[in-house]
Amino acid sequence: GLMDQLAGIQQREKRLSEFLEIDRCLIVSGNCDEQVKVIEIMGKLVNDTLQALLPEGRNVIAVMGGTTMARIAACLTPKVAEKRDLLFVPARGGVGEAVDIQANNVSAQMALRTGGKHRTLYVPEQLSEKAYEPLMQEPSILEVVQLIRGSNAVIHSIGEAITMAKRRDMSEESIDELKRKRAVGEAFGYFFDEKGRIVYKIPRVGLQLEDLANMKSVIAVAGGVSKAKAIVAYMKLAPRQTCLVTDEGAAKVILKE
Numbered sequence: 001g002l003m004d005q006l007a008g009i010q011q012r013e014k015r016l017s018e019f020l021e022i023d024r025c026l027i028v029s030g031n032c033d034e035q036v037k038v039i040e041i042m043g044k045l046v047n048d049t050l051q052a053l054l055p056e057g058r059n060v061i062a063v064m065g066g067t068t069m070a071r072i073a074a075c076l077t078p079k080v081a082e083k084r085d086l087l088f089v090p091a092r093g094g095v096g097e098a099v100d101i102q103a104n105n106v107s108a109q110m111a112l113r114t115g116g117k118h119r120t121l122y123v124p125e126q127l128s129e130k131a132y133e134p135l136m137q138e139p140s141i142l143e144v145v146q147l148i149r150g151s152n153a154v155i156h157s158i159g160e161a162i163t164m165a166k167r168r169d170m171s172e173e174s175i176d177e178l179k180r181k182r183a184v185g186e187a188f189g190y191f192f193d194e195k196g197r198i199v200y201k202i203p204r205v206g207l208q209l210e211d212l213a214n215m216k217s218v219i220a221v222a223g224g225v226s227k228a229k230a231i232v233a234y235m236k237l238a239p240r241q242t243c244l245v246t247d248e249g250a251a252k253v254i255l256k257e
């Protein structure tokens with residue numbers, strides 16, 4: 001019956017969080033590789049999770065870009081903003097994505113959906129070392145970077161290494177290097193191998209992996225059979241307080257069911 005089914009889901013969620021060594025996993029049925037609708041159900045869960053996790057009052061929420069994040073943004077509701085002041089910021093400067101899935105856009109969408117505010121990070125895609133320094137002295141940029149690094153919550157996705165490298169127009173040489181170093185996943189612009197060792201980093205301003213340790217709530221949203229390997233690899237370096245919102249497609253592969 002329904003109760004058995006529910007108990008089964010909870011057990012699998014527990015097994016997955018134990019396996020990945022993180023606080024919490026939420027698994028929706030289906031495989032988002034095959035059904036885009038599955039991402040909407042994950043989006044509803046993200047909406048619920050934010051309501052449950054965020055403290056009352058002021059919250060600064062750093063968000064990443066990507067197709068998953070763009071779809072999650074569309075699922076958020078004003079409920080998240082009840083008794084709270086929400087400020088959404090992009091977690092990192094541009095990492096070579098199409099405008100509609102850039103972190104700046106995702107954070108603006110999340111603010112729009114919840115009734116919160118947002119700040120934009122105006123940092124160009126290609127930046128030389130020489131241009132970087134003076135830019136970081138700009139009060140308007142520095143201010144947003146400080147907001148990002150001091151945020152209390154982060155929402156992000158996880159990608160497959162080579163897929164993400166190609167989407168971000170990385171050079172042939174860099175892609176070959178990633179292959180040689182056996183990169184399997186990418187998150188926040190960091191590429192890592194199966195063991196969770198960082199093998200490459202896109203140099204960009206904003207959130208750094210070490211900032212995650214101080215974040216109260218970290219929500220990772222990634223599903224689909226195709227992302228199973230990347231999820232496992234990333235969770236080796238993810239902070240314990242991560243809550244993973246995923247689907248059966250990924251969960252079954254990870255748990256070898």
Ligand code: BG6
Nearest residue numbers: 064065066067068157159187188
């Ligand atoms: C972003 C992450 O949120 O999602 C990236 O920060 C990741 O690092 C990307 O690669 C995945 O994109 P997509 O389109 O598969 O959701």
